[in-house]
Amino acid sequence: MPSKVVKEKSMIIQKEMIANHFRELSTAKETGKKVVYTFVPGNISELILAFDMLPVYPEINALQSGMRKKSEKFIQDAERIGHSEDVCTYVKCDIGMMINGNIGPTGEKIPPPDLLLLSYTGCFTFMKWFENLKRLYPGVPVAMLHTPYQEDKKITPEMTRYMVKQLKEEVIPKMEQVSGVKYDEEKLKNILRNSSKVEDAILRIFDTTKNKPSPIDAYFAGVYYIGPINSGFRGTPEAVNYYEELYSEIMERVRLGLGPITPEGEMENERFRLVVEGPPNWTHFREFWKLFYDFGAVIVASSYTKVGGVYDMGFRVDPDKPLDSLADYCMNCYTNLNLEQRIDLLSKCITDYKADGFLVNSIKSCNSFSAGQLMIMKELERKLEIPVGLIESDLVDPRYFSYSNIKNRLESFFQMLDQRKIILNY
Amino acid sequence: MESLKQLINKCEGLAFDLNYTRAKQWKSEGDGRVLVGYMPIYFPREIIHAMNGLAVGILGGGDKKQIIRGDAYYQSYICHMPRGIIELALDGHFDQFDGFLFPSICDVIRNLSGMFRVLRKGKFVKYMDFPQNFQKHIGGEFFKYELMDIVDKISKINKVKFSPEKLNEGIQLFNKNRALINAVYGLRKKSPWKISADEVYSIIRAGYVIPVEEHNEILKKAIELLGSMDGEPMDKIRVMIIGAFCEQPPLSLIKTIEQAGCYIIEDDFLLGSKWIQGDVEAGTSDPVGAIVDAYLNKSTFSSTVYDVDNPKEVRMIKLFNESKADGIIFAAPSFCDPALLDHPILQSSCHDNDIRYISFLFSENTGQFKVIKEQVGTFSDSIKLWEGETVNLK
Numbered sequence: 001m002p003s004k005v006v007k008e009k010s011m012i013i014q015k016e017m018i019a020n021h022f023r024e025l026s027t028a029k030e031t032g033k034k035v036v037y038t039f040v041p042g043n044i045s046e047l048i049l050a051f052d053m054l055p056v057y058p059e060i061n062a063l064q065s066g067m068r069k070k071s072e073k074f075i076q077d078a079e080r081i082g083h084s085e086d087v088c089t090y091v092k093c094d095i096g097m098m099i100n101g102n103i104g105p106t107g108e109k110i111p112p113p114d115l116l117l118l119s120y121t122g123c124f125t126f127m128k129w130f131e132n133l134k135r136l137y138p139g140v141p142v143a144m145l146h147t148p149y150q151e152d153k154k155i156t157p158e159m160t161r162y163m164v165k166q167l168k169e170e171v172i173p174k175m176e177q178v179s180g181v182k183y184d185e186e187k188l189k190n191i192l193r194n195s196s197k198v199e200d201a202i203l204r205i206f207d208t209t210k211n212k213p214s215p216i217d218a219y220f221a222g223v224y225y226i227g228p229i230n231s232g233f234r235g236t237p238e239a240v241n242y243y244e245e246l247y248s249e250i251m252e253r254v255r256l257g258l259g260p261i262t263p264e265g266e267m268e269n270e271r272f273r274l275v276v277e278g279p280p281n282w283t284h285f286r287e288f289w290k291l292f293y294d295f296g297a298v299i300v301a302s303s304y305t306k307v308g309g310v311y312d313m314g315f316r317v318d319p320d321k322p323l324d325s326l327a328d329y330c331m332n333c334y335t336n337l338n339l340e341q342r343i344d345l346l347s348k349c350i351t352d353y354k355a356d357g358f359l360v361n362s363i364k365s366c367n368s369f370s371a372g373q374l375m376i377m378k379e380l381e382r383k384l385e386i387p388v389g390l391i392e393s394d395l396v397d398p399r400y401f402s403y404s405n406i407k408n409r410l411e412s413f414f415q416m417l418d419q420r421k422i423i424l425n426y
Numbered sequence: 427m428e429s430l431k432q433l434i435n436k437c438e439g440l441a442f443d444l445n446y447t448r449a450k451q452w453k454s455e456g457d458g459r460v461l462v463g464y465m466p467i468y469f470p471r472e473i474i475h476a477m478n479g480l481a482v483g484i485l486g487g488g489d490k491k492q493i494i495r496g497d498a499y500y501q502s503y504i505c506h507m508p509r510g511i512i513e514l515a516l517d518g519h520f521d522q523f524d525g526f527l528f529p530s531i532c533d534v535i536r537n538l539s540g541m542f543r544v545l546r547k548g549k550f551v552k553y554m555d556f557p558q559n560f561q562k563h564i565g566g567e568f569f570k571y572e573l574m575d576i577v578d579k580i581s582k583i584n585k586v587k588f589s590p591e592k593l594n595e596g597i598q599l600f601n602k603n604r605a606l607i608n609a610v611y612g613l614r615k616k617s618p619w620k621i622s623a624d625e626v627y628s629i630i631r632a633g634y635v636i637p638v639e640e641h642n643e644i645l646k647k648a649i650e651l652l653g654s655m656d657g658e659p660m661d662k663i664r665v666m667i668i669g670a671f672c673e674q675p676p677l678s679l680i681k682t683i684e685q686a687g688c689y690i691i692e693d694d695f696l697l698g699s700k701w702i703q704g705d706v707e708a709g710t711s712d713p714v715g716a717i718v719d720a721y722l723n724k725s726t727f728s729s730t731v732y733d734v735d736n737p738k739e740v741r742m743i744k745l746f747n748e749s750k751a752d753g754i755i756f757a758a759p760s761f762c763d764p765a766l767l768d769h770p771i772l773q774s775s776c777h778d779n780d781i782r783y784i785s786f787l788f789s790e791n792t793g794q795f796k797v798i799k800e801q802v803g804t805f806s807d808s809i810k811l812w813e814g815e816t817v818n819l820k
Binding site for chain 1: 498499500501503504508530531532533534536537538539540541543544552553555557558559561563564565567568571729732733734758760761762763764766767768769770771773774787
């Protein structure tokens with residue numbers, strides 16, 4: 001493994017954006033900026049920004065702790081104060097980080113929340129997570145935004161109305177109270193105009209995997225690409241610039257017929273094109289990615305990059321209907337789609353991006369993704385006659401990452417894809 | 427006259443009949459009747475009753491159904507109950523059911539609703555989003571819309587027109603049902619040696635699969651029989667069980683706890699049957715609104731309900747004190763995020779209030795109870811031996 005990781009220019013820009021954000025957070029007390037803890041799926045960051053507050057995403061902190069090999073201790077510390085081995089490791093990592101002084105991934109202290117914005121979208125555990133945080137931060141107000149599930153494959157006007165009422169009567173008043181800033185709808189509309197541009201750009205970026213070779217990896221690199229919109233930059237001019245830069249960078253690779261850049265260097269020989277379902281493992285992220293690189297496997301689409309919003313089916317925020325739009329955005333996140341919608345979306349990805357196989361990374365911690373994945377596999381195999389495979393790991397608990405097990409399963413899976421190619425070509 | 431033993435045997439037979447024989451027989455006895463299966467924890471069965479239907483509680487296969495195909499639908503780290511339910515569905519146990527309701531209690535049950543849709547089970551499948559906003563004009567309005575959606579779905583099947591009068595009748599019947607269940611629990615709290623916890627469990631659980639009118643008769647009979655009994659008190663501690671959540675413990679586990687020196691005088695095993703604390707207002711011109719109000723204002727505490735303005739630990743301690751319990755047993759199903767993520771909150775409250783507790787995990791098909799028996803026995807002994815002494819757990 002080369003010691004120096006190859007980085008794209010956009011990755012450097014993003015690193016600076018995120019570093020600035022954490023710097024701003026670390027000085028929030030001095031600058032008087034209020035801090036809002038919230039979640040990635042259904043992150044209504046535009047509204048937080050409209051009140052000049054700073055968002056913190058506990059999931060992002062947890063995954064960063066995982067990547068920096070800090071999560072194991074945090075998880076064990078949370079287990080020492082009574083958390084079960086069986087539950088979500090993001091929660092335990094976050095609580096462990098908090099009881100260890102809340103030092104964030106960049107080494108700077110993350111300020112305590114002034115508001116807990118419980119955007120309860122697509123994951124039941126979010127509610128339990130913030131119920132626990134509420135006890136750890138007594139006196140901090142909680143704004144609950146309950147997002148109804150797309151149980152009948154659609155968003156009804158009543159669902160939107162329920163959410164908008166909550167925004168108007170629960171979330172916005174609490175934000176006004178905490179920030180001391182009056183709600184300004186024009187300001188929100190302007191922020192949403194940027195969000196709409198970003199959503200367009202993201203779709204164009206992930207659509208470039210239609211090319212052969214694919215110029216990007218839509219899973220391992222994809223998680224970096226969705227970084228800005230999922231970590232507080234939705235609706236900012238910085239995000240618009242970042243995504244335009246990223247898009248032109250990728251289009252240049254398309255023009256040159258190049259494959260994706262990986263930490264091991266450029267992938268020169270695209271052997272397999274995969275669609276992946278489920279979040280990645282963060283504790284061994286680079287080793288995990290390298291396994292695919294070594295086999296010449298490129299991920300052409302992944303469900304995980306849609307966790308903070310699904311734009312493939314036509315949804316865009318409408319700045320002229322800001323609150324309705326935020327509501328619909330929340331309800332459109334991937335884990336808020338029912339199983340049939342997930343199957344339809346994955347089928348579309350497999351077909352549109354001409355995937356050779358479908359792979360599930362089943363995460364112990366995440367029932368929102370994992371429950372139902374085996375049926376999704378069966379259905380896709382039945383409908384599309386595509387080879388399917390399954391590996392298992394966890395988000396940020398390194399005790400559940402078994403390199404050799406994953407490697408063995410991937411070897412078998414890729415052998416199967418090879419055999420199939422021979423048969424199909426015969 | 428039927429003895430208590432005979433009544434309990436009958437209830438156990440009904441409660442654990444995975445073919446839902448009585449429910450299916452009820453359906454066949456009248457035109458336009460529908461069976462609607464509902465998953466834990468709570469659903470206002472009055473709504474189904476008003477639409478000429480029977481709401482049938484689906485609580486998994488327990489230790490009575492061998493899982494063969496169900497394991498192919500779930501990874502090993504997902505709780506046991508949904509694989510039992512899928513097994514029952516694939517084996518045709520629900521074939522005469524018209525619809526299925528999945529209350530919003532966790533991600534696993536939510537995605538199970540999707541699996542039922544993919545498997546094309548029943549004439550309708552609805553994941554029921556219970557509001558987490560408890561204001562009448564916000565969460566209440568949404569809940570009403572959700573309930574009326576179910577009314578429409580049933581009406582499309584049996585052409586029954588929704589009638590407020592019929593719903594008011596149902597409200598009265600289920601009010602009676604909850605009052606009778608509370609009376610059984612009251613007797614048990616007062617004289618727990620008269621009837622064991624597993625027997626009470628069977629009596630209550632029978633109500634999940636039969637018409638409410640029949641269950642009310644059973645409860646009345648049980649209360650009458652218990653009133654005429656004396657029994658012999660035993661030297662056991664009084665415990666409250668917390669955390670059974672949706673997946674039910676096997677009957678043998680309940681027996682084991684009591685055999686190890688405890689009287690279970692409060693529990694959340696079949697929480698749906700006593701979810702509403704008190705009566706739903708009957709006889710109003712807006713009975714759906716009355717059900718909504720009861721949910722918003724009279725729900726018990728639970729892992730599934732957002733509790734920031736009404737902390738569950740405060741309610742648990744209140745219940746503990748009212749029950750005159752000696753200790754708490756936290757018994758949650760393995761891999762149950764909602765129940766297990768509550769434990770640090772609830773247990774910390776036990777520390778603060780000097781309440782002794784133990785904790786263990788189970789699954790619905792747990793078959794080995796030796797370790798649990800030893801753990802519970804030690805817990806019971808420790809309380810009996812040091813009874814009255816202040817224990818500083820801080």
